[in-house]
Amino acid sequence: MAESQNNGEGALPDENEPLMEEVSPDVAPVVEEFMEQAAQQNEAAVEAVPDVRNKPGSYISFDHVSKSFGGFVVLEDVSFCVNPGETLCILGRSGVGKSVSLQMIMGFLKPDSGVIRVAGENICGYTEKELQEVRRKVTMVFQNGALFDSITVGENVAFPMRERGDMEEDQILKVVKGLLEMVGVAGMDHLLPSDLSTGMKRSVAIARALAAQPEAVLYDEPTTMVDPLMAHLLGNLIERLKQQLHLTSIVVTHDMRLAKKLADRVVFLSGGKAVFFGTMEEMERSDDPTVQEFLTLDELVMPA
Numbered sequence: 032m033a034e035s036q037n038n039g040e041g042a043l044p045d046e047n048e049p050l051m052e053e054v055s056p057d058v059a060p061v062v063e064e065f066m067e068q069a070a071q072q073n074e075a076a077v078e079a080v081p082d083v084r085n086k087p088g089s090y091i092s093f094d095h096v097s098k099s100f101g102g103f104v105v106l107e108d109v110s111f112c113v114n115p116g117e118t119l120c121i122l123g124r125s126g127v128g129k130s131v132s133l134q135m136i137m138g139f140l141k142p143d144s145g146v147i148r149v150a151g152e153n154i155c156g157y158t159e160k161e162l163q164e165v166r167r168k169v170t171m172v173f174q175n176g177a178l179f180d181s182i183t184v185g186e187n188v189a190f191p192m193r194e195r196g197d198m199e200e201d202q203i204l205k206v207v208k209g210l211l212e213m214v215g216v217a218g219m220d221h222l223l224p225s226d227l228s229t230g231m232k233r234s235v236a237i238a239r240a241l242a243a244q245p246e247a248v249l250y251d252e253p254t255t256m257v258d259p260l261m262a263h264l265l266g267n268l269i270e271r272l273k274q275q276l277h278l279t280s281i282v283v284t285h286d287m288r289l290a291k292k293l294a295d296r297v298v299f300l301s302g303g304k305a306v307f308f309g310t311m312e313e314m315e316r317s318d319d320p321t322v323q324e325f326l327t328l329d330e331l332v333m334p335a
């Protein structure tokens with residue numbers, strides 16, 4: 032298994048370093064054009080979200096959403112939203128429905144009641160075919176990467192571009208090379224996913240997500256179960272994608288440091304409810320006892 036993203040040559044990229052600086056000169060023009068095209072699509076997508084009372088509408092929203100499994104209530108009357116280009120962190124202890132929320136946005140699960148809007152449209156009654164269109168706009172980075180095990184890393188990243196069928200093969204190979212460089216796994220295109228560490232699989236999953244030119248990315252626990260250096264690298268990568276590509280993002284995490292770094296707003300789930308929705312600073316000032324308990328426990332586990 033490959034051990035580390037950084038081979039010891041040079042410093043780790045910091046959160047302000049331009050992503051394009053990682054990309055080799057031979058592929059940079061093609062990658063730049065690809066990213067520019069994605070940015071333009073994103074701007075068009077933002078404009079397509081209907082205004083609400085003359086203000087730009089949310090890109091993704093939960094409106095009074097409830098979800099139970101059997102008699103077990105996971106979410107009850109939960110509302111939150113994320114605006115275009117913003118990052119929302121979903122926080123909460125284990126089992127409060129964070130992953131279930133992401134699965135409902137992707138249309139893998141349906142709410143029992145309430146409305147979920149993605150790209151401004153109510154997706155709750157959507158057919159599987161319509162949901163596939165939604166999944167072209169919103170892509171998810173799973174904890175384990177969810178890469179196709181039987182094909183190489185390069186083929187995984189090429190997959191969304193080949194599926195779309197609008198690019199020449201030599202362009203696809205250049206974009207694959209550039210995206211892998213950008214996410215810190217340069218030159219690993221020929222390896223199989225099983226050759227990679229958990230953190231590297233996540234990096235490749237992020238490259239594959241970018242290859243789909245999405246309007247929004249959902250990250251499920253991106254820094255969990257990796258060593259602190261890898262968690263730092265992945266956190267910085269997501270921060271750079273946020274700052275430089277202005278992708279609408281939702282990040283499910285227990286990691287308060289990551290949330291502080293990334294979140295424009297946070298929603299805190301507890302006991303089936305969204306007990307807090309607002310900025311991180313507002314959350315820190317919240318007098319809700321469950322919020323305070325979560326923040327206190329975090330300080331005990333992760334002293335600043």
Ligand SMILES: Nc1ncnc2c1ncn2[C@@H]1O[C@H](COP(=O)(O)OP(=O)(O)OP(=O)(O)O)[C@@H](O)[C@H]1O
Nearest residue numbers: 100105123124125126127128129130131132283285
């Ligand atoms: N498809 C399903 N069928 C039945 N129960 C489910 C299903 N998916 C999730 N659950 C239950 O819903 C609850 C919330 O699960 P979820 O995975 O969203 O938690 P989470 O907040 O993401 O927790 P963690 O931080 O541990 O990943 C759990 O009790 C889980 O067992």
